[in-house]
Amino acid sequence: MSQDVACSAKPAVFDYDIAIVGGGVVGATLAASLKHSGLAIAIIEAQSQSDAIAKGQAYAIHQSSRQVFDDIGVWPQIESQIEFFRQVRLSDADSPHVVEFESSELQAKAIGYVAKHRILLQELQSFLTTCEQVDWHCPAQVTTTDYDAKGATLQLASGESLRVRMVVAADGAKSQVRQQAGIKTHGWPYWQSCVVATIAPEKHHDNIAYEKFWPSGPFAILPSAKDECRVVWTAPHKEAQALLDLNDDQFIDQLHHRYGNQMGQLSLVGKRHLFPAKWMHANRYVQPRLALVGDAAHSCHPVGGQGLNLGIRDAATLAQVLTVAHQHGEDIGSLMVLRRYQSWRRQQNLLSLGFTDILNRTFSNQWFPLVQVRRLGLQVMQRIPPLKVWSLKFMAGLHGRSATST
Ligand SMILES: Cc1cc2nc3c(=O)[nH]c(=O)nc-3n(C[C@H](O)[C@H](O)[C@H](O)COP(=O)(O)OP(=O)(O)OC[C@H]3O[C@@H](n4cnc5c(N)ncnc54)[C@H](O)[C@@H]3O)c2cc1C
Structure with missing residues (x-):
């Protein structure tokens, strides 16, 4: 826990450095990625840990997410419980031209994996029990968050309040934290x-x-x-x-x-x-004392299985930015620090979100010339290996700057 001696109307002692609101896969990945940061963290999750795990969802997991889980140290436990795919066959309705993406084109055993929500969250929760600086508050609902120059105060439905240096909203697409902070979104159903x-x-x-x-x-x-x-x-x-x-x-x-x-x-x-x-994108990911990650910042069409993978990259990136800032003695909740995270992730996310939208609209369109052009496009892609590899890397999240590779 941190002390702050500056004059302020608010209490000078912080309960935690960071409050992560939402202990889903993205929130838990962020907390786990902060293991060696030296920062004290509270995860506030509305459901009990076992209820949060019980969601029947499963996700296509890309190589970019595998790298993040590998860096945390949970990948071997996850990998032993999930299935991989070594080939993706992509086609336009009943057209005979199929694009075949192979794992060898990524020089990997798998193009990607499919993981149940239960397995991912259980392994992350179990890892977090080894992190002394992380406390779970759950089931606990955040009702209001007040921000000031030095930090933020969260009121929980239980009547408890927590004083923190900064808040991370990992509370999903309908993020109450984002809405209360007045951050607008744009998008469409x-x-x-x-x-x-x-x-x-x-x-x-x-x-x-x-x-x-x-x-x-x-x-x-x-x-x-x-x-x-x-x-x-x-x-x-x-x-x-x-x-x-x-x-x-x-x-x-x-x-x-x-x-x-x-x-x-x-x-x-x-x-x-x-x-x-x-499709939804927040107009900004940060403001003083607050950062948005995962579905709280963006959500997209499920085509290509991008949503959670983008959130996992957000989490790894924010963890890296905060760790480095803390090591350099910077104020982790300051806009100057948080903007590094925003400028790293926002454009990359926008590219992937745009890709899902274009893919869905282009392939759902039955205008004859467009059908001909996209079918020709798939044939060209199958025949030009560098184009195929580039597309595969893009879909697997292996584009842009990666938090794990720096
Ligand atoms: C049909 C479909 C298929 C999909 N397939 C894929 C796929 O294959 N691959 C992929 O990458 N993505 C996929 N997605 C997207 C993926 O489901 C989401 O991107 C992902 O679940 C978002 O995770 P999150 O942790 O950001 O949010 P969530 O999973 O929504 O977690 C938010 C957490 O915050 C908690 N919470 C909310 N409000 C509060 C509060 N006030 N106080 C405390 N806690 C709170 C909630 O209880 C929850 O645990 C798919 C989506 C759909 C709809």
């Missing part, structure tokens, strides 16, 4: 929703992921366990709701229709879920 399901195919998935662009929206199948795949089926809202309302046999029938029979008989594992797709 899409005309589509995503139906997410897990299937057990009769034949092994062979560690191949499929992304097919249909006029109604992208359709992805990703290997998510030894004998399971995750389906993310995007369609206009009404069509997506109708898919959700089908009984299991009818849904499997529709799936065979869309996907073919290359994996033999399919059966459903667990429930299907529906998520409306939206």
Whole structure:
């Protein structure tokens, strides 16, 4: 805990250096990446730790996120529980021209991985039990946050209050911390929703992921366990709701229709879920005493599985900026320090967010000349290896400056 002797109407003693509001994967990654910073950290999470883990979501995890987890030291434990994909087959509806991305093009065993939320958060929580400078406050809801020249005071629903040097909002797309701080966002809802399901195919998935662009929206199948795949089926809202309302046999029938029979008989594992797709970007990521990370700063169309991966990079970058600033005796909550994080991440995120939007709109468009151009584009990409490798690296988050490589 830190002492501050400057004159202020607020208490001079800080309970913590940093309060991270939101103990999801992004908030927990930030706390874990700050392990060697020497900073005292509070994670304030609205749900109990076990409820926060229980979310049934799974994510495509890119090489950029693997590097972050590797640096923290949790990757071996995560990797042993998740599935990888070594090839991605990308195609435009029923066009015979398929672009095949191979892991060898990244000089890696895998292009990416699919990890259940439960596994990621459990391993991060377990790592954080070894970090003496990190305290969990959960279940605990932040109700208000007051900022002043020296720090911030958070009021919790329990009546407790915490005095900190700075706050990080990792509280998701509807971030109350961001809204209360008056940071505006821009963006739009899409005309589509995503139906997410897990299937057990009769034949092994062979560690191949499929992304097919249909006029109604992208359709992805990703290997998510030894004998399971995750389906993310995007369609206009009404069509997506109708898919959700089908009984299991009818849904499997529709799936065979869309996907073919290359994996033999399919059966459903667990429930299907529906998520409306939206695009959102905060007008700024920082202001004095506050930084936004993950979905609190941005959210995008699920095509290409970018959202969480961008948040993990935000977390690693902010951790690095704060660690270096603290080592140099700088005020970690000052705008001068926090702007380094913003200028590092905001443009990179905007590029990836823009990429998901263009991909979705271009491939959902049935204007004949555009269909011809994009199909030609896929053929060209398949035939020009440097272009294919560049695209693959971009999708895998291996572009721009990386916090782990500096
Ligand atoms: C259909 C679909 C598929 C997706 N697939 C992928 C994919 O394959 N790969 C990928 O990278 N991304 C994917 N995403 C995006 C991904 O789900 C999000 O980017 C990611 O979950 C954001 O994580 P987060 O930690 O920033 O926020 P969240 O997961 O929303 O966590 C926020 C946390 O803050 C807590 N909280 C909220 N308010 C408060 C408060 N006031 N006080 C205290 N705690 C609070 C919440 O309880 C929660 O634990 C997908 C999204 C959708 C919709």
